[in-house]
Amino acid sequence: MVHNDGHEALWWNPNTRSKVYESYDHDNDSFNLLLTDFDGFWVDTERRGAFFDYVWGKTLQEAGLEGSIEELTTLRWKGYEWESDVKTSTIAWMNRIKVARDKIGKPYNSHDAYQLSLLLSQQARDKFRAALGDQFQNIDDPGILLAERKEQLGAQLLCQEPRLVLVLASLKPGALEFLESIPDDVTLAIVSAGRRATILEPIMEAYSLVLPSFARRFKGMLFGEEDGGGHTKPSEGFITSVRWNLAHRLHDAGKIPLRGISIHNTLMLGDRALDTPIKRGGMHHITVGQNPGHLGPLTSHASDLYHLLEKIRNPKITARDFTLRKLHNTLNC
Structure with a gap:
């Protein structure tokens, strides 16, 4: 179970019931969980004719x-x-x-x-x-x-x-380069607020056949209309609850270390505004695409994945943007 008051996050270890507090003092560390959007971020499904x-x-x-x-x-x-x-x-x-x-x-x-x-x-x-x-x-x-x-x-x-998929749901420019820069010990998972498993999982399954190196890198997927077998409509704060639901599922599956993951060492990446500032709490966000979303503390933006890689390799930019600095510390750049 996770509690967050905007300044610190509390993880309950499900095995020992011990408490782990995290604060903004850790913002120069690296991320250990990346939650990403799928369509429009990794794959180009939404352009005209796709x-x-x-x-x-x-x-x-x-x-x-x-x-x-x-x-x-x-x-x-x-x-x-x-x-x-x-x-x-x-x-x-x-x-x-x-x-x-x-x-x-x-x-x-x-x-x-x-x-x-x-x-x-x-x-x-x-x-x-x-x-x-x-x-x-x-x-x-x-x-x-x-x-x-x-x-x-x-x-x-x-x-x-x-x-x-190679024609109708092709990878976004820079997707493979960005993926290859993520170390194996960083957990990478997908959340999609508005799409269903019924359509995105087949896209990923197709990629597992035609480009297995891409598909096998992800540890889990969670979708807006899928919640324990039922259907839930995405709403305000949806991502806030879903990302931790997913984190706990990955934890229970042994794909996240038992020590847990800090909300401040988790990064959400997507192609548009992913959440509102009041709901963001200690979660870092980066939007990649034409819509920068709700920029502010703990957020950053790049026009595409190549631009994102360029920014995190620029020491002048990372010196003044601590979300990008944490991502620089995370990736093999």
Whole structure:
């Protein structure tokens, strides 16, 4: 169990029940746990025409919509908007389709309205239920059925052709170089607030076949919609609770030393704002990408992974940025 008041963290050793306190005095040390985002950080799944657009296009074609993947991607983005997780986003999209309006409230033309109405049809729902199996036979919500089929189809496509990841979910520039700089004794794990294991685990499994040196480096994965077999919607402070949930799972699996891990010696890395300052406590954060997020104490930012490596190798930068200094002390740079 972990308690954090913003100045010190308390770890309870589950075996001895002893207490371990940590404070900011340790900020010149190295990190021993790196928790990272996955899509958008390690793999490039979200750009136009990449994995998620491709799978959505295939799913819409299965529902009876006509057009190429590119044409259906353009049609989808007129009305689809990301809202914390795929199910919530898809249900909201279906509600807009019911009133023939796109995401800014503009009416669809007659052709687009007809195409999209097929997603609400009984035929599409029956087709998706048949593909999804028994557990969805009593589900009739078109948004839920479409979202679940999209996730399932993405996993099936990667199972049939793992090398698709090299094109549709390629590694971000600098990913291998950054990965290779992380010492083996530093625990590296993945957390994703908005994505599911149902789609990200198949991506990692495909990489385990086509690039095993990448996949085997990670010690664990935890996802926003997966919580003990149930589903939880990401919310304010979600990462704060999930990262320690994951840390304890890794601890119990023997992948973290029994002495435990300090919240101040843990680094969270992602492609956008990962948490709010009030929820950050003693956790160090680095955002990598176009959105620096909530910068402040214990945070830093780089435009890409090459830029991050460049910054931590620059003594002038690390001298004034102690999050980057700790990362410099951690990596083999």
